[in-house]
Amino acid sequence: MGGYIIKRGASLILTLFAASFLVFAVTEFSPSNVARKTLGPFALQSQVDILYEKLGLQDPLAVRYTRWLGVLLGLKADPLQDPALGLQFKDPRGDKYFGNFGYSTLYKAPVNDVIWSRLKATAALAGIAFALIVPLSLLFGVLAGMREGSGLDRTISVFGIIATSVPEFASGVFLVAFFVVTLGWLPGTSPLDSGGGWPIWSQMILPVTVLVLYDAGYVVRMVRGSMAEVMNKAYIRTAVLKGLPMRDVVVRHAVRNAMIAPFTVILLQINFLISGVVVTEMVFAYPGFGRMILDASLFGDIALIEAATLIALTIAILTQLVSDVGYAVLNPQIRLA
């Protein structure tokens, strides 16, 4: 088990390296943009050229990547904070510390000041959604898969397909048109301040619903398929022919086995949720992490994009780790090694 954790930890770090390099390569592919984006569209070309040189953007990609890495690990000072540049970028934490993601050119503030509050808002949104998706999907998936082909199964399955066919922005439009425009029951935007007269909890309802609808539809179908498969297994027949009542057969013998396959999928949903969050936050103007990534990408705020990607990846990979461990707990035939 200890060896397993070490192995997984090493692979996590390796993946983060590879991924951050990938992102770096894509975003800094044409480095002249970096200086231009930092200074904004109204800066003179000569100013851009000076910055280009001072930041060492003429260096090869690998060198620039190592420099960025050095800043992140606290081995190097952030070049953008160099007062000689005259940019007035200042991080109260100093220009050289571990976890220095650099300076956001979009928000004109240190990345660490920008990113964590937004992450918290998104975590609340995704957390509530996840807490609803799991029990709902399990309940409906088990109910549907328990008796394959029954009326309940067909109904749940069709709803599942429909739910997965409605992308978040479309369900957002439908829900807003109905609950906001027609009925006026809920707010159409979720800025997370009560200035507009809507309490914060009411601003959460629609974004959460949008996320739950799309992801739960998918997970329900996975659980249903797995459950239906398990119900056809010989050991379920054994349990039935022992004389066990149906309820015991399902609860004691079927559900745990039916969880094994979708378990990984459920945790991969966190990955899905992160994607869904970007769109949902756009729809409802929710001040979160997803919208920040979008804005950063559109603006070309490399430091922010890198930081956001690394955080998103870490979350995704950690959930994979949790899912592997959980998988082994559910399935006694798997030993972690």
Next chain:
Amino acid sequence: MSAPPAPDGLLVLDHVKVEYVSSVGAVTAIPDLSITIRAGESYGLVGESGCGKSTLLMAIMGYLGPTGRIANGRIVFDGADVSAADPASLARIRGRGCSIVYQDPNAALNPTLTIGKQLIEVPMLHEGVDAKTARAKARQILTDVHLPDPDAVLDRYPHQLSGGQKQRVVIAMALLANPKLLLLDEPTTGLDVTVEAAVLDLVNELREKYGTTLLYISHNLGVIAKVCDRVGVMYLGDLVEEAPVHELFANPRHPYTRRLLACVPRLDTDKHTTTFLPIPGQPPSLAGRPRGCSFGPRCAGFDAPRCGVAPIPEEPAGPGHGVRCVRWRELDQFEKTDAEHVAPATPGVEQVMRSADLSKVYDLGNAFMGFGSSRQLIANEDLSFQANKGEILAIVGESGSGKSTFARILAGLQDASAGKLMVLGDDLSRMPAHKRTLEQLAAVQMVFQNPDATLNPSHTAGFSIGRALKKFGIAQSRKDLDARVKELFGMVRLSPHLARQRPGRLSGGQKQRVAIARAFAGDPKLLVADEPVSALDVSVQAAIVNLLLQIQARNGATIVFISHDLALVRHLADRVVVMYLGRVMEMGPVSSIFSPPYHPYTEALLAAVPVPDPTVKQKHLRLEGEPPSPINVPLGCRFAARCPRKLGPVCDETPPPEQAAPDGHMIACHIPVAVLARVTPIFQRVQTPAGAANPS
């Protein structure tokens, strides 16, 4: 059969009709079947795949699934009508009244629950006892089924037990609630022969101890002969014959039963004296059930006005002997007792294949980052034997013996680790297929075990034969190819138009015939047959074996025949190699293997073979324990740990000498051949019971 329900009938099936309903309509699986099983008896139901025997079991348990239903008749168990029972009374009958032992113990146990959890819920449910009492009961029953260390077994998961142990757990689970009737659905299929014998012993022992009534379902006539008092034969959902076990084997009255018995290899005949008598054609689908006698279309004595009009009534053919055949009295007139005998190939002196100290070792890798000792799996060690032209060399052994590994090295699917493997003068030991020349490849071809995997489901049956012909340069043009494929299909007695069918539309036997045709496309000198008939029904197996012998008689190829079935090997082999844990225990001409002196392992194997003849009694000899893992092999004799005749430490420490016995017979054992020769033969014929004497 249709006798009125006897007062002592524990289970009475009264004109039962079972249907499966689908969107296209109802299909009858069992048209009209009546059986009465008396308390305390052991009733065997025998039939080939698709005959409806498992459907019948599930009907008795009231578990036909959403599409199945009992359309007519009654199933009365212990006075209660199962076919009309409500869920509550059905739950009482299941487990408590009648429980079931399944075919595949791997699938029958829940992989995520410990054995203990799965066992204790039975007494907790049916007797209302608490968990502690239930655990004590479970522990007791595990002791009764002779599982060592029952406490440890209770805490294990199914995957931590061997196949034989799992089947004992399933039997224990079935017996936990003290059922009156125990249904056994092919409980030993898939187990090794020594494990099978031990499980059958256990069934017999428990039956005496608890007085349980048995309904035993099997396709294996040898197993039925071992455990049953009365036997029913099923064909296409009909019970075609029913008789006491001795009577049925001595005087089969139905043409199907007689043919079935004529397809079973016996230990007292071989290819020189007997040819199997297969059943022509194949069973129709359930939807295509013929009018009148269900066996009619395949019967030599089919007489349309008498057999092909109305359902065939049951006729008494002796005490307790019923038969559904209107012509049973004329059976000897239309039913041959022996097929036209085809002389088998005569082995030549020219050596085709010789292995010398051939070994195969798998490196299982290091424990962790190079620490700890690396583990090795020794699949084959020092194999030295040969096969001559036109000879059939059989390699027998149980799972893990390494016989298939040898077959794969010989065919070129793997390479050996050490030693030589001479085939027609070339050393092929380290020449996997991609290194062999096309001539070498064509000369050694293989027929595989699983008919469902031998042909690519996406391509037609003729496709791979055509590719082989092209690759081996035998035919190139479309016309030549078609002609050759047609010829090869004729050789394996398949209609040429099947060449354009996909394997999904072929039966198991047909697929295996295509596989044989493919192997013979390049006119091989050596055919490696890895259990080619073990997945087939006995009547299909007989036809394929006949076919192989006929083809060999014509082209004189050498056949290396891998098998676990000693009776079949007795029938077709010229020489036999017995393997255990990767090593040769004994080898010699076939007759020398089946009579003393025996290697102690061969002796135990022979004692375990289910013999399809209740008048033959075998010496009782069982092996203790499980075959050890091939990863940590003993230093001395591989068999020492389980050998009933172990001499002492010498067996554990020193590899046994290869002792020569007469006729080129070799036994690898520390016990001198002269001592090994002083044993009674395994098989002895006993007096036929008076009740089963031939009345005619």
Next chain:
Amino acid sequence: MSATIDNAAAAPLTAPVDKAPPSLLRRLPQSRVAMVGLGLIIFWVALATLAPLLPLDPPNKQDLMALADPRPSARHWLGTDFKGRDILSRLIWGARTVLSVAPLAALAAYLVGCPLGLAAGYYGGKVDTIISRISDIILSFPIIILYVILIANIGPSALNIVLAVVLTAAPGIARIVRGLTLEQRHLDYIAAAQLRRESALYIMFIELLPNCRGPLITDFCLRVGYTIITIGILGFLGLGLPPPDPDWGTMVKEGTAMISVRPHMSLFPSIAIVSLILGFNLLADGVRELSLRD
């Protein structure tokens, strides 16, 4: 060994046994779900194909008269957008883009993913390790973030969208194909092919790949659906195909700005997207049910 051997006991076996089910395509009508899905797809394909022949306004033509009242009318069945352009016309012309880009992108992803998966599964060892590791890295990215970063940097064009889909979908396809290959890798028909010395390429593409088709057809339908979602999302996020040509996602985005007064501007494009995705998902589900049935 040329002529047949005559033996009365074993007459030639002629009849094929139980009829195996005919090909998936021919059984499609058996699945109501699949037929509904196919209907939806055909509906959009037909409209998109016939677009130049239909009596529609040009998709970019601004009807200034309609600006005052953009709601659905006899002149504009689905109303007009904020610039007075006919929504129905823009939806139908937009369908041409979606219906060509999405399947094309999925197909391109297959062209990359299948060989990778086959190689990883068939060769195993180092080849497998390298392919699987790279796939794992790409698959652990939250997919939309990857899209956004990619498209924001290389710019929104049909070709770039196809490239982004290939990069993100090919690893998933490779993983599926690898699994299906591993299932068959040790089956006897592969051994039989090796025993007649077929090349590795032949074994991968002729022996292995055709047997993967069942799950891959299902996956392809789902993937086309998912690609439509992706294209929609990109449009919605402002990374859609460059204006003024109609793009469904962009239409939703533009509509949402006026959703409180003119909900039809975002509702109709949303319905269009959902109906097309639903079509592919239903078809996938029906095909999967059918292939499980045999």
